[in-house]
Amino acid sequence: MTDNANPLKVESPEFGGSVYDWSWFRTGMRQILSLPALILVSGFIGFGGLARESGVSVWEMIYMVPAIWALPSHLLVIAGIGAGASLVTLAPAVILASVRMMPMTMALVPDIRLPRSKTWHLLAVSHLVAITAWVHVLQRAPDIPRAGRLPYFVGFGVMLVMSSTLAATLVYEAAASFPPIVMAGLYFITPIYFATSLWNSSRYRAEHIALGLGFALGPAMAMILPEANILAGGIAGGILAYGIHRMFFSQSGKR
Amino acid sequence: MFYDSFQAWWWPFVFITLAGVVPTNMWRWIGVVVVGRLDESSEWLVLVRFVASSLVAAVIAQFVFFPSGALAAAPLWLRLGAVAVGFISFLGFGRRIIVGVIVAETVLLSGMSLFAKF
Numbered sequence: 237m238t239d240n241a242n243p244l245k246v247e248s249p250e251f252g253g254s255v256y257d258w259s260w261f262r263t264g265m266r267q268i269l270s271l272p273a274l275i276l277v278s279g280f281i282g283f284g285g286l287a288r289e290s291g292v293s294v295w296e297m298i299y300m301v302p303a304i305w306a307l308p309s310h311l312l313v314i315a316g317i318g319a320g321a322s323l324v325t326l327a328p329a330v331i332l333a334s335v336r337m338m339p340m341t342m343a344l345v346p347d348i349r350l351p352r353s354k355t356w357h358l359l360a361v362s363h364l365v366a367i368t369a370w371v372h373v374l375q376r377a378p379d380i381p382r383a384g385r386l387p388y389f390v391g392f393g394v395m396l397v398m399s400s401t402l403a404a405t406l407v408y409e410a411a412a413s414f415p416p417i418v419m420a421g422l423y424f425i426t427p428i429y430f431a432t433s434l435w436n437s438s439r440y441r442a443e444h445i446a447l448g449l450g451f452a453l454g455p456a457m458a459m460i461l462p463e464a465n466i467l468a469g470g471i472a473g474g475i476l477a478y479g480i481h482r483m484f485f486s487q488s489g490k491r
Numbered sequence: 492m493f494y495d496s497f498q499a500w501w502w503p504f505v506f507i508t509l510a511g512v513v514p515t516n517m518w519r520w521i522g523v524v525v526v527g528r529l530d531e532s533s534e535w536l537v538l539v540r541f542v543a544s545s546l547v548a549a550v551i552a553q554f555v556f557f558p559s560g561a562l563a564a565a566p567l568w569l570r571l572g573a574v575a576v577g578f579i580s581f582l583g584f585g586r587r588i589i590v591g592v593i594v595a596e597t598v599l600l601s602g603m604s605l606f607a608k609f
Contacts, residue, residue, distance in 0.1 A: 275588060289560035290492075296503050304511045304540060307549040313511040315553045316494075323492040323510055332513035335539045335548040337515065341522025355523065362519040415608070421600050425592060427551045430589040432581045434547055439540070446545040454549025455556040466553055470546030478541040488499035 256350070260384030264391025267372065268399055273392075275429065276307075276368045280400035282425035283310060284407030289423070290318035294408050301401045306366050307430065308333045315466065332470065341365045348385040349375045360452040361386060364393030367437065442481035449473030564607040565599060573599035 267273060280301065287297040292314060304310055316326040323474050341362050349358060373389045380388055411419055431447075438444060454469035461468050494506050554562075555570050562570070577595025584590040 247503070249570050271589075275523070275592075278592075285560075286554070292565065294509075296507060296603070299504055300507050300511065303508070304515050305513050305609055308543075308550060309511050309515040309548045310553070312546075313507060315550055316510065317506075319553070319557070320493065320495075323506065326510040327514050330511050331517070332539075333543050334518050335536075335543050337518035338522040338525075341519050341598075342526045345523060345526045347589040359520055362523050363516065365519050365522075370605060381536070389555060412589060416561040417603055418562060420565060420603060420607075421596055423554070423558065423562045424570075424573070427554045427576050428595040429588065430547065431551050431574065431578060432586070432588040434544060434551075435581075436586055436588065438544060439557050440537070443541060443544050446541045447548040450545030450548030451552040452543075454552040464548065466549045469552075470549040471542055473545035473549065474542030477496070477545060478538045481541065486496045491543060 255383065256387050256458035257381060257383040258387045260380060260388040263384075265395045267443065268395040272368050272372060273399070274468055275433075276396060277399050277403050279307060279426050279429045281407050281421050283314075283400075284308070284404035285411050285419050285422045286311070287314050287404065288411050290314040291450045294316060294405065297408055298401060298405055301404055302470040303444055305363060306334055306337065306352060309427075310467065311426065311430070311489060314384060319463065321463050321466075323409070325467050328472065329467040332467075337365055338371050340367075344370060344374060344389075350386070353386070357386070361393075363389060363459045364390065364397070365405045366393075366396075367433070367476075369393045370395055377458045387471070402471050429488075440485065441482060442477050442485050446477030449477055454460060565603050566606060569599065569602040569606060573602065 283301075284297070287300075288294075292300070300310060300313065304313065312330050313326065313332055315321075316329070338400060344365060345358055345362070348361070369392050372392065373385070376388070377385055407422060414422075431451075434447060435444065438447070450470050450473040452469075453473045454466050457465035457469040457472070492506070494503060496502065496506075537592040555574055556567065558565075558570065573595045576598050577591045581587065581591030
């Protein structure tokens, strides 16, 4: 485990300095056939329909899916555009909603880097950090030689991005020819998929309270602050839930 | 500044970049740069985690309460009911996401074929 203890100084040939083993790239790509990947792609099937309804063009959506690559941010952006939100309320909401990318990246980097990995390699690869690939690679990393981990992660991540973009684009283009009830069903996948997966990925008990409060306060705030209701409801719900966490759960609050 | 502030073809891309791409990616970049230098269990990060979860729940609620297009043809009680029944099934059947999605969709679509006005 010397590589974990002192990742920047180990230079034994076993770890190959900064020579990645790209044969793992294809192994990573094949994980596109796993269940979590299929669920994620079906979430983007719903997203394609939502994006169309919110008024963004197909090219804007094709840009947005890979460039943002975080479904909560995608949803915030199209909900904001649909509701006519200004940049001043939308950007802070996305910033706050995607803070989780930072600890996720911090947890992954020590697992996939090599002793002499360039920082720009890691900056580029970090773009693929999002919940599905992240959970999967953290779980599988111990079974993969260190030199193969970054290629494996990139292979899986790139396949997820391409499949999701393709799925969203096909639905966007085909939406007009679907009966309305089919479209309604497709739109509905994303909210329920997200509600359940967020519930499963929460780390503290009071985080479930945060989810409930956000769900209730977001719409409630629409009566007071119609253009910033998501931001206002989300912040209020998060702070309230944190207060509850500190008062009742802080000793044993971990799930 | 709004999505439709300018008529130029490039403005929506700039808007999406400023509203979504940079705000999301900055955290990944910060994560790479500060890795090993920041205590991941700090209370600040816990608070931030709660706010982030609550915000995403507020986004989900936005799509359920204020949908556009085809989903708006379903009455609010049906949308909320479908989410509720789907979610309870998810909890009841070992927190399997696929159960929640299938049950919620079944309730929504059968309700819509009975009640929705297109």
